Amino acid sequence: MTAHLNLKPHDVTLQERADGTVLMRSNLPLGSVARRTGDWLDHWAAETPDAVFLAERQGQGWREVTYAQALTHVRAIASHLLERDLGPSCPIMILSGNGVDHGLLTLAAQYVGIPTIPVAEQYSLIPAAHPRLSHAAALARPGLVFAADATPYAAALALDDFAGIETLSAAPGDSGATDLADLLVPSGADITAAAAAVGPETLAKILLTSGSTSEPKGVLTTHGMLTTNQAQIAACLPFLSSRAPRIVDWLPWNHTFGGSYNFNLMLANGGSLYVDDGKPAPGLFDRTVENLGLMSGTISFNVPVGFAQLVRALEKDTALRDTYFADLDMIFYAGASLPQDTWAALERLAMEAGGKLPLITTSWGLTETAPGCLISHQPAKGAGIVGVPMPGIEVKLVPDADMRCDVRVRGASITGGYLDNPEKTADAFDEEGFFITGDAMRLVDPNDANRGLRFDGRLSEDFKLTSGTWVRAANLRLDVLSALAPFAQDVVIAGEGRDDVRAMILPNRAAIAAQGWEISETAGILRCAGLEAELAQRLTTLAGSAAGSAGRVCAAIVLAEPASIAEGEATAKGNLNFPRFLSRRAALVARLFAPESPDVIHILH
Template identity: 35%
Template sequence: MDGTSETHAPFRDARYAPRALEVERRGDVLILRNPTPYSRTVQTVTAPLIRWASQAPHRIWLAERPGEHGEGAAGWRTVTYAEAADQVARLASGLAGLGLSRGKPLLILARNGIDNALVGYAAMSLGAPIAPVSPQYGLKGADLSRLAFAVERLKPAAVYVDDAEAFAEALAAPFLAGLPVIASRNVRDSDVAFEALQDSPPQPPVCRPDDVAKLLLTSGSTGQPKAVICTHANIALNAAQIAACYEDPDPPVLVNSAPWSHSLGANAILHMVLHRGGSLYIDTGQPLAGRFDETVRNLREVATTYHNMVPAGWGLLVGELERDPALAAKFFEKVRVLQYGGASMAQSILDRVQAVALRTIGCRVTFAAGYGATETGPTACNIHWLNARAGMVGLPTPGTAVKLVPVLDGPPDKFEIRVKGPQVSPGYLDMPQASAAAFDEDGFYRLGDAARLADRLDPAAGLVFDGRLVENFKLASGAFVVAGALRVAAVSAIAGAVSDAVVCGEGREGVGLMLFLDPKACLRIGDPKAVKAAIRAGLERLNGLAKGGGKVTRALILDDAPDAASGELTDKGYINQALARERRPAELARLFAEEPDDGVMVFA
């Protein structure tokens, strides 16, 4: 099975709405619009909470493992919609007493958790933006310069931490001096206890659609992070756009670990669940060897209807599903849609998941993918039809227009993606010039990504992601290298031995790869010599099919795992390619040495 081959195996009903597309041609430029109606009734992030507290008061909204970080704890701590609405109203009153109000941000320095969600929605109900930053910025041993930069840019009025001891070094830093600190655990004498805030009288929401709900930092992969302005209407309407892709009256059930410091986890997962009245089981596992067992444990207990993970997570999960029929039976019991995001996924991983589904339930489960950025809500496009092909990013969501502009000096089928819709941010905090430059003459946001049509003659077949324009580079010969596509092709060709790859070679004679191993997969392959042979064979197959800049000339197996503390591995679970190359000058030098050592694989 290869995603593009014909198969008679049916799909489980994903409950999608019919696909719709309007195409406008302006010379070589294409504009794709989705005319499907979507609800504009809800335009603040707190409105769905009030709705479901009334209509489904006893339904679970959020669940987490109790205790320190949840790991190892039995059972679940839950909060229902009625309980959450009451606690959010009381927390809002307590936050107002600390001076939070419209336009005064609450900095959130915390892992995903029930208290994190409650205090965040409480602040937003006041019209006070929340500014969740990556916990990696402030945990013990972190480089605090990243947090200092974020605080300078965000100018928060107060700070929430889930654990004052875990973030003690950050809280003692001079750039947070004088700010009220709210803490859920290990509360210090100077802190405000989360529980104490809940003793306040309830306060109804006063937020408005045009209020800033969130200030989300960009990843910083192309420079210093910017604070993206996300209004209540941006977030609420994006959730409504996603909901309009389905004809599904049932509330979704998810197990998910995507961090709420990014728009995928915060908006496309947490708020999408709230918008549709679903239940989210908060997963503290990570898509890393040694950190993924918690995810597997949770999936043994909770039968999800929708499952979304980064490709690295799917690479780990498929191995567990293949080894454990009981886990596979639980996982495929109710799930209707599988999705990946954050990076492109190898077709081989998708095919392996479908093979397990066929053995377990006798049918396939559609694989979706979303596309967008922090600035686009995040969801500008998604796959909202039955699909078994990797690499697709779908078509515009209802109410969204996508402009496809031919890439200068690129092949004729390569387009730059630009987006317009109600979910698109108005710009960046206190950066008017950068905000203006982010949009073209027609008001379309420039994402800096490339795409091509899956079928040149039929735009309705969808778009295929074709790499970030800033990540692509040229070799010394002038050959153009599409780094993102090559990374996915290489990981797929090696068939499980590696978890990810860093593509190198700008200005060099050829392309080099730095490879991170998948320890469990390597144990199945055999000793290090067998692993190296499997990698070599896979890359030789890839080179046999490649043209021009798509051939790999050298590869180096790295001795360690991606480093999360430095940001090399983002908390969304993908490799920051530029930072990985910057952090590993010695390995890069080995890779391209004039006389490479025995650890470097050289290909003709």
Template identity: 25%
Template sequence: MSALFPALLTASNKQALRFDGRALTYAELAATAGSLAERIEGAGRVAVWATPTLETAVGVVAALLAGVPAVPLNPRTGERELAHILKDSTPTAILAAPTDQLPPALAELTRIEVVVAGAADPTPERTLPQTDPESPALIVYTSGTTGPPKGAVLPRRAIATTLDALADVWGWTADDVLVHALPLFHVHGLILGILGPLRRGGTVRHLGKFSVDGVTRELSSGATMLFGVPTMYHRIAESLDTDRELTKALAGARLLVSGSAALPVHDHRRITAATGRAVIERYGMTETLMNTSVRVDGDPRPGTVGVPLPGVELRLADDSDGIGEIQVRGPNLFSGYLNRPDATAAAFTEDGWFRTGDMASLDADGYVRIVGRKATDLIKSGGYKIGAGEIENALLDHPGVREAAVTGEPDADLGERVVAWVVPTDRQSPPSEEELANHVAAQLAPHKRPRTVHYLDTLPRNDMGKIMKRALKSA
């Protein structure tokens, strides 16, 4: 059917997908997705109403089998942004579960219901198109910071390259059973979390909605890998002191992977101390898919995201003071932004490297330490380059700090001053501003101490658990 999923050709009775108790074998997935692929072949582009369900996974696989670019839609997207995505990507149809209630903005599209069959076609003899590795597979919209979201065109080549590189560094095989609860409109949850196991011929169990109990249950009953974001691992870490079954389940896992944002060092330490199992971090973004990772047989080294994946080249631009912008090139990169040749050109250097906008330093052995985004996390204070990430980790090492974010604000004397946004462990008795400043100065350096501390009940986060610092600046 498709070189992306060799296991579908065998149509075996091995379980491929399970969502909240509903499951499909490879034979059933081949039949169901293959039938849907025949219906949408030649459709141009199709949108997928990307709920965390079996229907979304089947719809995306069907589009890939048919050689039709799929546009995953976040069901929580607002009316204005959704209208922009539809106008920009011009899908001809929307794939959705029969029970999905779709917004009026989708009314003009042909609705194609994804009906998940429980029984396999015994002889799925179907001829589907052979697709060029450079042909678009997915169009995933990135969050707009200075304008509306841009559609990153991801070719089949980039998906296959990234998943095969991760198989190499993680020892990922058909024997692995992955559990996760990530959304399916993002590359982490969809490409790594659904397409990854299917490419390997393994199994994915999606929880539907994250819960510590769900993680415990699945890792205790055959799952070997867990994908999550820092918010999920923080909740796991906080449960370990009292939950022996969770501790045992994590200790028995082959691989724990965190991504989409930096996992605080103190959560790394709490999980490793309790379970003997280190969490591995990887680094990627929509336009590049995965760039680096800690190897399964390497040094986990909290605070780093490992080394470049096979085939990925990485360099730091303008790395004065040891900190520079990460630039990458390789077969994992996107083809460009849909309908935006200007934005595509601006995203690359003259010699062909993609500008990630992420700032980092490199350890002597090539491990990458990300300090934050160039636009929001690089603070230039008193002549120094300061990465917000290392200050956040230092703050999180203080017992009185539950959550922390760091930003820079204009300062007449320093250029920018370091500002901390803190959720205290005890809201009735938070650590003082002076205590936190001294704590950071002692751990890092005096010029990195927060000059201002704001105390909050919670930090604003997006669907992937990333802190929305632009919202903090306007708070």
């Protein structure tokens, strides 16, 4: 049913080495690669000047900026940026979230070789998270700071880290910040030479890693990394060039997926990016539903929890369903595996709406990989397969005795290292120059490499029980999350150095409230008889399918307090820092493993 997309089948080659390692490559041709991101803007401003490039909500409709308008604004802003002492050692730090002005400033800086460092807006808006912002400022040493609206960012801009640094804002108020509107009139500076000097090796942006295992590192991201990655995606998904893509997207631009993959996917293919100012979070998802009702996309990007919420909205609103699926070519999930019931519901709703299936797929990569490395670009029957290498990427698989492979990658879209951190840079690559990702994967079918690879957890999250048995915590966490949907927002797996595996559940309060169950909170634990009975039944069912103790959750508790960004338990992307989480909540971990604890949900086996 996806024949209308003219998808290319997987075509890869495996090279087995004498030491047991395996090299995996795509046989698809890469195609042409742009020199710099500004080439895309120049091209589409000439080819489709009146097509919408960027848009954001304004009143009951949208503030839309065409490609011709975008180029005019970008060149004007760039002329002013050149008059400031900015460059690779003095970048522009962007504090606020996704928006038209954020996008124009980013492209203006890239147009003349000035890198930006976008940071999570939570670092500025949550006072307790200001140390994270200070860490980023100390790392990047910015020469200009941007906040779309200076008022909500006033406390962050007042930090000593930004003393003496010019602030730029589209809504400066009485903050004293420079008004972005003043930069929309060309300064008179000639940007020709600076633009011509930008090439594949020019630094485009510095992206912070999530900080889920250590302090965030600054990933050096060049124009060549970004342009190569878009050529790789286009080679795998040729329908992108058959009509201009369009997305209504909330994924944050300080993150590589939203800011590099999605943003540049539109720019490289003459597409339109409508900024969704909602997200799959309490109090914000209704805004996403409103935005999706106003504009149909050809591609839908989201995380699995977002698609689960979307399915419920689509089932209740046929008008929304018809608008959502009207032009849809692809549903793309990331961040975790898509539960099979969500996958099936999306397919059913698509057929009810228009009688054709979009491609439901995913990709895999990291901040250090620009980000796409693997992609599943042929129809699959279910979730979990992250695909095959994109053209120009070499994947090195280092198997263990159980054929679980340590994944390493090499290619033009891979970073050369971290900002001012030679030690971490050296540690990140093996002796052949392959980037060590820390992820584990398996071939779906060892006899057919074209079936692709399946994600098999983060190597750093594995731990041993007292029996010496390894627990693949990342995989088990995904299984538990799927089994407990929609009542679990997230799960932390515990048990290192103990006799069995137990779980700490971060609840989805909205889903619990919808059941009408009565809840109470005591010393950090949420108690709810109806919820506990439901979770016990589901975990018992899951335990019945486990092959051994390493895959069996024996007990669980439901936590009252959400993960804290300020305390380092969670990143701005929502990823959990598991070591920090378990350390900060050591008392609750002790209660989880205490004999006969009344707070614990015990699982029958």
